[in-house]
Amino acid sequence: MNKLEARNVNVFYGPNQVIKDVSISIKKNTVTAFIGPSGCGKSTFLRLFNRMNDYIDIFKMEGRIEIDGSDIYDKQIRVEELRKQIGMVFQKPNPFPKTIYENVIYGLRIQGIKDKKILDEVVEKSLKQAALWEEVKDKLKNSALALSGGQQQRLCIARTLAVAPTVILMDEPASALDPISSAKVEELIYELKSQYTIVIVTHNMQQAGRVSDTTAFFYMGELVEHDSTKMIFTNPKNERTQNYITGRFG
Amino acid sequence: MNSSKKNRLKDNAFKYFGIGCTTFGLAMLAIFIGNILIEGFARIDWDFITNFPSRNPDKAGILPALIGTLWIMGLTAIISIPLGISAAIYLEEYGKKSRLANVLEINISNLAGVPSIIYGLLGLEIFGRIMGMGGSLLAGASTLSLLILPIIIVSTREALKAVPKSIKEASFAMGASKWQTISYQLLPASFGGIITGIILALSRAVGETAPLIVIGALAYVPFVPSSPTDEFSVLPIQIFNWISRPQKGFAINAASAIIVLLMVTFVLNGIAMYLRNKWQKKVQW
Numbered sequence: 001m002n003k004l005e006a007r008n009v010n011v012f013y014g015p016n017q018v019i020k021d022v023s024i025s026i027k028k029n030t031v032t033a034f035i036g037p038s039g040c041g042k043s044t045f046l047r048l049f050n051r052m053n054d055y056i057d058i059f060k061m062e063g064r065i066e067i068d069g070s071d072i073y074d075k076q077i078r079v080e081e082l083r084k085q086i087g088m089v090f091q092k093p094n095p096f097p098k099t100i101y102e103n104v105i106y107g108l109r110i111q112g113i114k115d116k117k118i119l120d121e122v123v124e125k126s127l128k129q130a131a132l133w134e135e136v137k138d139k140l141k142n143s144a145l146a147l148s149g150g151q152q153q154r155l156c157i158a159r160t161l162a163v164a165p166t167v168i169l170m171d172e173p174a175s176a177l178d179p180i181s182s183a184k185v186e187e188l189i190y191e192l193k194s195q196y197t198i199v200i201v202t203h204n205m206q207q208a209g210r211v212s213d214t215t216a217f218f219y220m221g222e223l224v225e226h227d228s229t230k231m232i233f234t235n236p237k238n239e240r241t242q243n244y245i246t247g248r249f250g
Numbered sequence: 251m252n253s254s255k256k257n258r259l260k261d262n263a264f265k266y267f268g269i270g271c272t273t274f275g276l277a278m279l280a281i282f283i284g285n286i287l288i289e290g291f292a293r294i295d296w297d298f299i300t301n302f303p304s305r306n307p308d309k310a311g312i313l314p315a316l317i318g319t320l321w322i323m324g325l326t327a328i329i330s331i332p333l334g335i336s337a338a339i340y341l342e343e344y345g346k347k348s349r350l351a352n353v354l355e356i357n358i359s360n361l362a363g364v365p366s367i368i369y370g371l372l373g374l375e376i377f378g379r380i381m382g383m384g385g386s387l388l389a390g391a392s393t394l395s396l397l398i399l400p401i402i403i404v405s406t407r408e409a410l411k412a413v414p415k416s417i418k419e420a421s422f423a424m425g426a427s428k429w430q431t432i433s434y435q436l437l438p439a440s441f442g443g444i445i446t447g448i449i450l451a452l453s454r455a456v457g458e459t460a461p462l463i464v465i466g467a468l469a470y471v472p473f474v475p476s477s478p479t480d481e482f483s484v485l486p487i488q489i490f491n492w493i494s495r496p497q498k499g500f501a502i503n504a505a506s507a508i509i510v511l512l513m514v515t516f517v518l519n520g521i522a523m524y525l526r527n528k529w530q531k532k533v534q535w
Contacts, residue, residue: 048422052423088423090420110427110430110434159424
């Protein structure tokens with residue numbers, strides 16, 4: 001069974017249709033890259049999976065989105081529970097203005113977990129998973145805002161991992177970082193693949209090529225083509241995909 | 251004259267005009283405070299603070315008015331802070347954007363500009379008569395709470411708005427509910443701004459005279475109020491009362507009471523500035 005499944009999804013912002021009849025299946029423990037020119041709807045589409053568009057007043061959706069076969073827009077679904085399962089990493093690193101330690105345990109804290117031993121364990125495990133432990137283990141009580149941009153982004157990843165999600169959504173996670181930090185985040189994505197299903201929006205074609213198993217090309221709110229990354233980059237079926245990845249527009 | 255020269259001239263002209271305006275404001279304030287200090291400073295001693303009002307200006311003191319002012323300040327804070335912050339949170343975080351919300355919003359800003367004596371009349375009718383509080387501390391504090399509520403709501407909303415959207419998104423994406431996001435992230439991050447607004451609003455309340463006169467605060471109080479249902483006076487009313495007397499001695503008393511009142515508001519503003527600086531240093535994006 002597919003981990004994530006979107007069926008005939010339409011999204012409207014007021015009178016504007018920004019997603020047009022998109023259906024896509026995403027397999028468990030794979031990395032899927034969403035590519036496409038700015039304004040093509042790929043970020044909007046990504047944010048459907050953890051219902052972050054719900055906060056936009058003029059947002060309206062049709063169609064069905066499933067995780068493990070159950071409809072996430074069902075009225076019975078508690079959106080807070082859903083987001084523990086589907087974590088998200090944003091474009092700009094957005095750590096809370098608190099200590100590194102508090103940042104990592106935020107998800108547990110809001111679930112009411114207070115046991116210091118559990119919290120300590122989770123902090124160490126999550127920071128190690130995010131390849132940040134060695135750099136910050138002696139300053140867990142320092143403000144997260146004192147970290148560099150790349151470290152902040154890995155902290156945001158650690159914070160997401162701490163609540164043990166099964167899916168991680170990443171909205172251009174490396175676009176605000178320098179090349180070295182960006183490479184570290186890519187490496188991390190590659191390692192996390194074995195345990196998590198990852199969907200990543202990226203502007204960077206090379207990045208999509210390096211980290212993803214499958215690639216979906218969006219254009220003007222439509223899903224033009226979704227195939228294995230290798231196919232998309234070497235032998236795309238659609239002419240628009242071909243034009244985009246060869247840099248003829250976008 | 252070429253244009254760059256002309257521009258520089260204009261630049262300089264405005265600079266000196268600005269300096270003039272600033273100096274004018276400061277000079278007026280300095281003259282006012284200097285005048286008050288010369289008149290009243292010598293009169294301030296422990297007896298002046300701890301004596302009751304009297305027909306003899308040399309024996310008269312401000313104790314009941316000062317205690318009344320502190321009571322009013324405390325009660326107003328207790329009433330207005332929870333109301334103001336809750337209303338602001340609702341409007342900013344829960345309220346849907348609708349035409350009704352817009353009307354509400356404009357009205358709250360307008361309320362901040364309603365003359366205070368109108369609030370006095372409202373307080374007299376609602377708190378004094380209908381709710382039967384009479385001319386008590388509680389009636390006064392409730393009236394002043396209404397008066398400063400719009401200020402607290404507006405400043406709290408501004409402080410909440412100043413928290414970056416990315417923090418809110420991060421919290422929601424972690425599975426936090428709205429209230430958890432507000433209590434764990436938004437309120438701590440905006441605390442400095444909120445507290446500053448509250449203190450400035452309270453220092454405005456402390457200086458109000460008209461609404462309290464309307465609801466029936468007394469000019470002569472021969473006792474120290476000891477519970478919220480007691481009748482009371484406050485410093486501005488005491489000052490007003492003394493100023494209106496013919497004897498020179500009372501004018502001096504009024505100047506001294508003004509110094510005490512100014513001290514109270516300066517201390518409040520000082521605390522506001524201290525807290526703002528402290529929290530701004532702690533929370534930076």
